[in-house]
Amino acid sequence: MTSHEAPARAVMRRADGRPIQVLVVDDEPVLAELVSMALRYEGWDIATAGDGAGAIELARGNPPDVVVLDVMLPDMSGLDVLRRLREMQPGLPLLLLTAKDSVEDRIAGLTAGGDDYVTKPFSVEEVVLRLRALLRRTGVANDASDAQIVVGDLVLDEDSHEVTRAGDPISLTATEFELLRFMMRNAKRVLSKAQILDRVWSYDFGGRSNIVELYVSYLRKKIDSGREPMIHTLRGAGYVLRPPR
Template identity: 70%
Template sequence: MDLTRPDGSPLRVLVVDDEVNIAELISMALRYEGWEVATAHSGSRAVSTSKEFRPDAVVLDMMLPDFDGLEVLRRLRTSDPDVPVVFLTAKDAVEDRIAGLTAGGDDYVTKPFSLEEVVARLRGLMRRAGAQQAATSSVLSVGDLTLDEDSHEVFRAGEEISLTATEFELLRYLMRNPRRVLSKAQILDRVWNYDFGGQANVVELYISYLRKKVDAGREPMIHTMRGAGYVLKPAT
């Protein structure tokens, strides 16, 4: 069965390698599979391209001219925590492979590699990711707060809460990361797709809107960690 996005459109793969010829070879093989491909030849370009392209999987070279694949992975995962990543590593760089998998990479292929192997690894990863998504409920729950990602309904202690689209995205991000302190920069990047630069006041503003709706007259769930950011956790 052909792999596609839920809406039937082609899967998207981002190929990151500073060797243009290798990136092009992999891209050709993936396009032959019917997938949509974007390429990047540096870590910074990979991060910016990923935000625009929203890939379903990433083929990521460990050695890049500006920063390494591990740093690219860390930055990609702040905006898309579940995107499957296949690392390309040198044949003898065992420590790179261990570091990549420890950091959250899903698989690796050693250079020199066959294009068939890269395609096969990606197919396996995307099948697993698709099966995982299908098995995952669309409802997020933290304490007595629930959010349905499909219907966009939010309830606290059984009482419905009406949110704007931006408030919903902000709450969804907080609820996907319960008990984790999220910085203003992370929130800006994930909810507004801004690079951090003097826009922190918009986060404070929307956190205050959310508090009025989610915490009003109840035990607070949204907490400010001074100098660090915000955290959502079940009311005690």
């Protein structure tokens, strides 16, 4: 890969330079794959298990750096799995997933040793952001510069959610921010409407490609208005974000 084809930002890695090892434990295959795909996109190595016994076996054979753990599993409580994993790796960071939303459930999960908590249904982007913050906080990975994506004079900060172009601040809605982040991470790559729908809206807007056109038009007005365009349409193919020439 030549230097001008490099990704828009560095991949978050372990302090020793190796890829982050993530163990995803969930008995819903579609959900587990959705989370895994998002984490592979981060450049991390992913292992998955559909039950507690499988998770413990995988962790014993290949100790993970962080775990995404569903509290409700078919063979045992996710909290029991958490305790077993912590016995093997006392400092192991864990992000809990649950369909329960009561204060008691949150307290039980965090008291059992979970480092963070996400309630279903959730955005995969939220899971990614929480894991990145968790990895920094626990010292598994510590790269402050990783929070920024830079393409030409366009800068997006993933932690502060601030966006600037040529130093000028740009105010975006949450969805506009996610769309821009996806396009910036894939700078110079043509992204189809289907890819954008799948990544930004998941399965909630399946088949409604007009929503992509609408939000791309919103971004253009904020990113490109009065400036050299960065967002381009390739008729019949999709959209591409390129730095100004």
